[in-house]
Amino acid sequence: MIDKIERPKTPEDWLALEFDIAQLFSTGPVDEERLFAGRTSQVRLLLETVFDRSKHAILFGERGVGKSSLANIFWRRYGKTLQSFVIGRVQTDPSDDFTSLWTKALEELLAFAKMTGRAELVPIEVEFDRVSPDTIRRELQKCNPNSIPIIIIDEFDKLYDEDAKELTANLIKSLSDYNVTATIILVGVAENVSDLVKGHESIRRPLVQVKLDRMSNEELNEILNLRLKLTPLKLDGDARWKIVTLARGLPFYVHMLGKYSFQNAARERRLTVKDGDVDAAMDRFISETEQSFQDDYVTATASNQTDAKFQEVLLACALAQSDDAGFFSPTSVIPPLKMIRKRPVTHANFQRHLTEFVSEDRGRVLIRRGQDRQFRYRFRDPMMQPYIIIKGIRDEMVDESTRNALSYPEAPLLPLSDPTSNDE
Ligand SMILES: Nc1ncnc2c1ncn2[C@@H]1O[C@H](COP(=O)(O)OP(=O)(O)OP(=O)(O)O)[C@@H](O)[C@H]1O
Ligand SMILES: [Mg+2]
Incomplete structure (x- = not known):
């Protein structure tokens, strides 16, 4: 986390400023809440999904529009205490099958809980040779009822194993049928939901669609x-x-x-x-x-x-x-x-x-x-x-x-005045 940067005085200060700028504008997904801009309605929609036991979410859009950033940040926007959130975030690998993907997810959930001193909220097993949707559901059912577990499966479009896709669809359906507190969020590059869950139409009902468009000016x-x-x-x-x-x-x-x-x-x-x-x-x-x-x-x-x-x-x-x-x-x-x-x-x-x-x-x-x-x-x-x-x-x-004369997406913008009041 970067502190407010003071006005540079020495040559070292100026050099440090360059490094600080690089940190502020990192090209990876945003992971600091105060650096996250806009996306208010999508944040709200994801939070609503988390608090609806029968719902899970699918977050999709073009490459580079900010999907991973939104998945990283939205839960930190919850106004009240963040005490009970437990987040397991995994990056899908093209070589993943259902077992590798979902044991990674359980491991991440547990690691987050331990790191934040909440291990008692998530008394789950993570070592399995093979898992089925029922195994994962039963583990997630062990989470403390007061905890809010969220599993984010990023780059879900890179999951090529058809069985893994089908079993993931079954898992989501089963979590929804059993009213399990844990929420699954699938994230991926796609134009529409069918691209990501093709052939698994049965999970459309429990899946809330969160489409991320390009950002407004x-x-x-x-x-x-x-x-x-x-x-x-x-x-x-x-x-x-x-x-x-x-x-x-x-x-x-x-x-x-x-x-x-x-x-x-x-x-x-x-x-x-x-x-x-x-x-x-x-x-x-x-x-x-x-x-x-x-x-x-x-x-x-x-x-x-x-x-x-x-x-x-x-x-x-x-x-x-x-x-x-x-x-x-x-x-x-x-x-x-x-x-x-x-x-x-x-x-x-x-x-x-x-x-x-x-x-x-x-x-x-x-x-x-x-x-x-x-x-x-x-x-x-x-x-x-x-x-x-x-x-x-x-x-x-x-x-x-x-x-x-050209601007996106509406009429040309007039140059904006600088809303910050820093003096040079
Ligand atoms: N709401 C936001 N506020 C500030 N910066 C953002 C926001 N959303 C995205 N960014 C920035 O935009 C870039 C792309 O964001 P991100 O990696 O989240 O997109 P993505 O949709 O997950 O991309 P990909 O499709 O490649 O996975 C990053 O540099 C990130 O810091
Ligand atoms: Mg991403």
Whole structure:
């Protein structure tokens, strides 16, 4: 946990500030309650589920929207004492079967209880050669009635063993039928519940669906504000607007651009983070992530010399107005493409490109949903989208005025004033 950072005086202080910034903007899931922004309704829904004995939850959404963070934090938002919560959090491994997954879950539950001095609440066995849903249910029934055990199965989409999925569905159904206090929360990347529990429709009734969309600009701003409050730094309106706009609703990018731009200011011994610091952050991001995104980008946009339009259309897709789940219509590609090409554009100019982006040849950079003539598109890997925009800006495919006319998901934002009152 990081204390409020004082105004730096010595060169060592400035260096320490850079490290503190890195901690505040860590790219892993949030595990400190005061650094967690927004998501109020989802927190409430999960808490309601926990206090309803017959209910369990499935938390799903696009990659990187903040599922693990929400699962880490929501129970700490319970207003009263946290004394009786016991949390077992496991990461699914592709090699897991039912026994390995659920014995891990019991072990984690017990470890948490011991670590927090609550072992007497969870008098369970954890050593088994093989377990069935009934074994797990019986162990969970041993938990003290005053305890609130929660088992979080993260990355459930990585569970490939079909038997394990079916047995997990049976377990949830049985916990619900027996009114066991323990709550199971399945977490995974998916567009809808069926993706995660395909073929196990019987657990739909006890499962509360918690869908996590991209964050609103307000929530992204809150991520910045919560961290600014702990530093002596100030953030210029332009810089703030740029970070939030580029992130396209993905908290990961607010963390990354926030970290790099705040660090750039600290490196130059300034307490105000400016527009130019975000530019420096974009450069650093492109050079540090080149490897992870570049191959996919090249596959998606490669072309022979007669048609170099793929990069432009893909950038326009990344800039297109989309809904909360990241889907955009072909029509919404027109305004950004017009600005990139600086001439009128019709559907016919880019229809072929969209169709190709969905294909295997272009690495399925986009996925398509809906009926003919009403197709909607989304980036298969949402993380690619801000990368493409940042790269487009660095490669000068869009100019400043173009960028300023675009924002996600609603109308362009005016630069926000800095709500913190730190003086430089
Ligand atoms: N509510 C939030 N407040 C502040 N930061 C957040 C919040 N939610 C997510 N983040 C940040 O966003 C990034 C992605 O979050 P997280 O790992 O929780 O997403 P995820 O949906 O579990 O991703 P994946 O699909 O890759 O497992 C992390 O850097 C995390 O710190
Ligand atoms: Mg996660």
